[in-house]
Amino acid sequence: MKLLLALTLIFWAPAPAATPEPTIDAYLRQAMDSTGVPGLSVVVTHNGEIVHAAGYGHDADGRPVTADTPMRVASVSKSFTAMAVMTLVERGKIKLDEPVAAQLPGFTMADPRAARVTVRHLLNQTSGLSDRTVDIPATESAISLADYVTRLSGSRLTADPGTHYEYCNANYDLAARLVEVASGRPFGAYLRERVFGPLGMTSSAVSDKDVPVAEGYNSLFGVWLPQREPAGFLDDSGAGGVITTAADMGKWLIAQSGDGRPLVTRQSLATMHQPTKLRPYGMGWGIEDNGLLVHSGNLFTYNAVEAISPKTGYGFAVMTNNATLYDPTYDIMLGLTALTEGRTPEGLGGDRQLYEAVLGVLALVAAGLGVLGVVRARRWAARRWIVLRLVPALVPVAVLAAFPDLLSFLMNGREVEWAQLTRFPLPLTITVLVAALAGLGVTIARVLAIRSVRTPAAERPRS
CATH class of the missing domain: 3.40.710.10 (DD-peptidase/beta-lactamase superfamily)
Known part of the structure; x- marks a missing residue:
């Protein structure tokens, strides 16, 4: 009798519920x-x-x-x-x-x-x-x-x-x-x-x-x-x-x-x-x-x-x-x-947060390098090939100047204006701006340092 009851439970017990798809x-x-x-x-x-x-x-x-x-x-x-x-x-x-x-x-x-x-x-x-x-x-x-x-x-x-x-x-x-x-x-x-x-x-x-x-x-x-x-x-x-x-x-x-x-x-x-x-x-x-x-x-x-x-x-x-x-x-x-369609949706990652975190780090790095470049400007000016070595610091400035055109190119020629850059790409715009200001600051500091290094001691103003 117990065996019959066990077999009945096996055959008639409901199957384990499948993991439900999310509503x-x-x-x-x-x-x-x-x-x-x-x-x-x-x-x-x-x-x-x-x-x-x-x-x-x-x-x-x-x-x-x-x-x-x-x-x-x-x-x-x-x-x-x-x-x-x-x-x-x-x-x-x-x-x-x-x-x-x-x-x-x-x-x-x-x-x-x-x-x-x-x-x-x-x-x-x-x-x-x-x-x-x-x-x-x-x-x-x-x-x-x-x-x-x-x-x-x-x-x-x-x-x-x-x-x-x-x-x-x-x-x-x-x-x-x-x-x-x-x-x-x-x-x-x-x-x-x-x-x-x-x-x-x-x-x-x-x-x-x-x-x-x-x-x-x-x-x-x-x-x-x-x-x-x-x-x-x-x-x-x-x-x-x-x-x-x-x-x-x-x-x-x-x-x-x-x-x-x-x-x-x-x-x-x-x-x-x-x-x-x-x-x-x-x-x-x-x-x-x-x-x-x-x-x-x-x-x-x-x-x-x-x-x-x-x-x-x-x-x-x-x-x-x-x-x-x-x-x-x-x-x-x-x-x-x-x-x-009965398929499991792919996960939605925090892409926005990731993108903006990376841009935030880049902005901080650019600002830090800018401060370091200004502090070391005099040491930099003592080296050779000064004019050519000014170019890298000016690259972010050139990127900022061409920023709307660059984004327009990446968007298959769609027109992009400065007013738009203060909206959806705001973190990117700020990162480019910080990098450009850092590059410009370093360039100015280095130019001033060049003048200082190249000016004979006798011509320098005395305190």
Whole structure:
């Protein structure tokens, strides 16, 4: 009888429970802890439903971040602009494959090739427009989209239209102005009436006058500093002006997945998601090797990413109210993708803390070497080959002078200005500045020491 009972227990006892995968909420709380960001807002959708929408942390005013906290999404805005254009294409108001110049009065450039730029070229980033040939400071001071177009008149293309991919915000600000002309409505109003409104995105706009947004943050050697976003995207910008919430982004992702209320036909949706032969970029969407549709947005105090997985039907939007040298939004999105595919998300390391700690050490070392160089200047001046040996100390000064251009080169030609360098790359900027000041101080001390060493004793002033 005991043997029978034992066998029964063996066969009928429940199997040991497998180690559960982290839930979406648990994973995001882990992400908050490991990245240390002050505020995070996330939405996950699946087959026409919002399965998770929440906020974590706080904003610059100390309020808890929720799924309804407005955040800037920067270049994620491009997918909204592309949608606005396609709604007008379907109504016959805009022709996708005809020149922009024929549909947008006042659009001229100091380059005859601009007459061949089509609307499709703008949305696919294959127009030939480039940060290297567009007068970015002039466009950033524009007071309207119409004024923006006028300020492009002295710019040139970097390549023949349709032959070269190059990411440039001017493409989408031109597209936004085209929406205004074709619809007879301000761009923000058209988005509200034809995109945000039909989807029920009541907390979305392209101006902080319509949807107030709190200051964001930048990190300085591990300390979060509230910072106001510098001027760069004018109100109604088609390239990066959208302010939205996680809850609203859920409705947007559902529409982009082909579920819910359609804004355009499935054929138009497929056109926007179709990569070009030049680059895996559609219209406001990048296409990854695994088919994932993705677009990131990076401002100077905010970051965001949106993604749709045609394979699983999941959609994701991750937004942070901060910007640093390391943007965690993309990695968090990849972790959510893994989680929804039944895979274990990769760990999120403290890359920001590590990068900034290294830069802090380098700044201290540079300052220390500068003090040492000044103290030893007289001994240094007594040696030979003085002029050539002055050069190394001036290298950091040259790096500082060329700093915006160097970063622009590393960012594939994207325009970088000094005002921007006081935001997300602030620790790097300070490290370069400290090194340059140390080098300059050492150089001055050595030049003075050379004069002192070379001046005959009889000519030196007596005390």
